[in-house]
Amino acid sequence: MPASPSTARAINDRLALRLLQDEGPLTAGQLKTLTGLSRPSVADLVERLQQSGLIRIVGEAGEQRRGPNARVYGIVADRAHLAALDVRTQGVSVVVADLLGATLAEATLPIDSDTGTEPAVEQAVALLERxxxxxxxxxLHSVGIGAPGLIDPVTGELRDSGSLPAWHRRLVAALQERLPATVLVENETNLAAVAEQRLGAARDQDDFVLLWLGQGVGAAVVLGGKLRRGASGGAGEIGFLPVPGTGGLPSATGCDAGFHALAGAAAVRELASRHGIEADAEEAVRVAAAGDSGGPDGPGGAFLDALAGQLAVGAAAVAAVLDPGCVVLGGEIGHAGGTALASRVEARLATLSPVSTEIRPAALGGEAILRGALLTARDAAQAELFAPAHV
Structure with missing residues (x-):
């Protein structure tokens, strides 16, 4: 059954907007070529989108730079404004951007562990407002929030967790109450995977797992190009994975004897110290990777070899269950290790699993959470603004 004229117009308008978003400002002639629409149809959609305030003339193209055919159209970036928050146990980072994702301002605020719940919430909200x-x-039109912990797939809310500061959960509710904006919260590792898929190391992958290696350990699963959260939102809680080499088993209330004991920042720092490298986990890995030319006999090479062996244990479990074909080492530690660490994990994994799995270093590192939160906020704003009712 053919689409009605109004439906066809809405489809064409959304297609043109996506092209303007992905390709940048375009002339009507370029839109005609990219959409395959007739010249009159393109002229009609350009007029509709201008009248709706979604696009405007941003310049002229061509040698003569005059006349209707030379006009270059672009999305009105200030039609809506977005914010993204990266909520950590030690503080919060904020970025404010326009509809196209261009950063307008950013800030970071540490929050002491002994700060009360309400004062901590007020500090974080004030940071966003400022x-x-x-x-x-x-x-603000839309706000994306990345936070540690589980997100209820039904309600979209951050679930209670005894291991996280109480102000995390209260912050989401406070922003929803106080801002005339759409507020979206997602697990931080999932947002990092979104960013790496759209902007970073996994741009050519429909199937991959991101291992977040930072203060804590997590994983995000992307299969068929889609993020998989699991029935309860717990897909990727790899810190709880029972693995050899930890001397015990994790429990429902703590992952200290799970894969976290091999890959968390404390474990990495201790491993580095045993190899004569005294630094925090991220710096130890960065220093070792930078000096990798010294070979495996040096302390840096030996440390990376040992760390790769520990990380490969978790990667082998991922490969055996999901066979994603690609694992991205993300977070501050994965990013710091770069190719030197990723290649070692890949080589060690090949001895543990018959499943061929490529290991890549993340491209975005710690900033991936903010980037993913901003992409989520932008998608929400554009879905509403680009909907048929608006075009």
Missing amino acids: TARDAGVAR
């Missing part, structure tokens, strides 16, 4: 003012933004 950053928005610094960006010249009076109203």
Whole structure:
């Protein structure tokens, strides 16, 4: 059954908007070529999108630079403003951006562990409000939040967890109550995977697992191009994975004897110390990777070999169950290790599993959470603004 004229117009308008978003400003002639629409149809959609305030003339192209055919159209970036928050146990980072994702202002605030719940919430909310003012933004359309912990797949809420500060859960509710904006919360590792898939190391992958290696350990599963959260939102809680070499088993309330005991920051720092490298986990891995030319006999090479062996245990479990074909080492530690660590994990994994699995270093590192949260906020804003009712 053919689409009705109104439905066809809505489809064409959304297609043109996506092209303008992905390709940048375009002339009507370029839109005609990219969409395959007739010249009159393109002229009609350009007029509709201009009248709706979604696009405008941003310049002219061609040698003569005059006339309707030379006009270059672009999305009105300030039609909506977005914010992203990366909520950690030690503080919060904020970025404010326009509809195209261009950063307008950003800030970071440490929050002491002994700060009460309500004062911590007020500090985080004030940081967002102040950053928005610094960006010249009076109203936010959508806010994306990345936080540790499980997200209920039914309600979309951050679930209670005894291991996380109480202000994390209260912050999401406070922002939803106080802001005239759409507030979205997602697990931090899942957001990092979104960013690596769209902007980073996994851009050519429909199937991959991101291992987040930082203060804590997590995983994000992407299969068929889609993020998989699991029935309860717990897919990827790899820190709880029972593995050899930890001297015990994890429990429902703690992952200290799970894979976390091999791959968390404390374990990495202890391993580095045993190899004569005294630094925090991220710096130890960075120093060892930078000096990798010294070979495996040096302390840096020996440390990376040992760390790769521990990481390969978790990667082997992932490969055996999911066969993703690609594992990205993310987080601050994975990013710091770069190719030197990734190649070692891949080689060690090949001895543990018959499943061929490529190991790649993350491209975005610690900033992936903010980037993923901003992409989530942008997608939500564009889904509403680009919907048929608006075009």
